[in-house]
Amino acid sequence: MKxxxxxxxxxxxxxxxxxxxxxxxxxxxxxxxxxxxxxEDADTFKENALIKARAVYKALGEEDAVVMADxxxxxxxxxxxxxxxxxxxxxxxxxDDKDNLKKLMQDIKAKGIxxxxxxxxxxxxxVTKDIEKTVHGWMHGxxxxxxxxEGGFGYDPMFVPLGYDKTLGELDEKVKxxxxxxxxxxxxxxxxxxxx
Ligand SMILES: O=c1nc[nH]c2c1ncn2[C@H]1C[C@H](O)[C@@H](COP(=O)(O)OP(=O)(O)OP(=O)(O)O)O1
Ligand SMILES: [Mg+2]
Numbered sequence: 328m329k330x331x332x333x334x335x336x337x338x339x340x341x342x343x344x345x346x347x348x349x350x351x352x353x354x355x356x357x358x359x360x361x362x363x364x365x366x367e368d369a370d371t372f373k374e375n376a377l378i379k380a381r382a383v384y385k386a387l388g389e390e391d392a393v394v395m396a397d398x399x400x401x402x403x404x405x406x407x408x409x410x411x412x413x414x415x416x417x418x419x420x421x422x423d424d425k426d427n428l429k430k431l432m433q434d435i436k437a438k439g440i441x442x443x444x445x446x447x448x449x450x451x452x453x454v455t456k457d458i459e460k461t462v463h464g465w466m467h468g469x470x471x472x473x474x475x476x477e478g479g480f481g482y483d484p485m486f487v488p489l490g491y492d493k494t495l496g497e498l499d500e501k502v503k504x505x506x507x508x509x510x511x512x513x514x515x516x517x518x519x520x521x522x523x
Contacts, residue, residue: 328351328352329350329352330354330392330393331348331351331352331353331393331395331520332354332355332356332359332393332395333394333395333397334356334383334394335355335356335397336355336357336362339480339481340399340480341355343509343510344395344397344513346504347504347509347510347513348513348517351520360386365378365379365382367412369412370412371450372399372412372449372450373398373452376397376398376450376452379398379452380394380396380452380453380459381454383454384454390456393454393455393520393523394454394455395452396451396454397449397450397509397512398412399414399447399450399508399509400412400413400415400447400448401414401445401446401447401481401486402447402448403431403443403444404444404445405440406434406435406438409434410427414481415427417430418430424480424481424482427481428481428484428485433472435470435471440472441473442469442472443469444470445469445470446465446466446508447482447486447508448508449463449464449507449508449512450462451464451509451516453519453520458519458523460519462512462515462516464507464509464510464511464514464515465508466489466506466507466508466511467489468488468489468491470485471487472485473485475493475496476493476496476497476498477496478496478498478499478500479496479500479503483496483503488506
């Protein structure tokens with residue numbers, strides 16, 4: 328089985344990508360080398376995904392490595408698309424998923440409403456010695472001012488996918504697997520991986 332090194336330290340992403348890339352041996356880079364800080368200072372998901380994939384490819388020092396990165400986030404319409412690329416740091420530099428979730432619910436509530444249209448974006452970058460490629464996927468739905476359920480990660484307890492009436496925290500993980508931003512992007516990434 329071909330090895331696919333993930334340039335991420337997010338356990339939720341690793342879990343989902345392992346399920347969605349069954350034909351590969353999916354290995355987070357921190358299983359191979361020590362975790363190091365990667366500054367995600369670009370202004371698009373795509374460029375930030377490339378920054379992560381390139382940084383890990385270089386740090387591995389293994390010419391034949393195939394490295395994949397995911398840069399993703401949630402954009403809320405009533406907040407003009409915030410937090411977007413800043414999703415991981417929305418509650419401050421040291422914020423964790425819970426802090427970020429709480430701040431986003433508060434900021435929507437501060438607009439005097441209890442829900443807003445929103446969407447997730449995932450950019451996936453693949454870097455090898457020969458290629459640098461990116462693909463995207465999106466999931467539309469509604470962001471709530473109340474968190475429900477324990478499933479998924481990040482903002483999932485406050486996000487209801489289009490066509491459903493429960494949050495990704497409450498729904499079976501199969502639903503997210505079928506229609507998430509990440510699964511759509513990974514489906515396209517799979518075509519690139521096959522062509523290598
Ligand atoms: O399916 C998702 N369900 C819920 N929340 C999600 C999802 N996808 C992204 N998110 C949130 C989590 C984090 O607040 C931000 C990603 O930030 P992002 O920089 O891409 O990831 P990260 O810093 O957690 O790990 P890393 O950069 O090492 O891959 O968007
Ligand atoms: Mg990050």
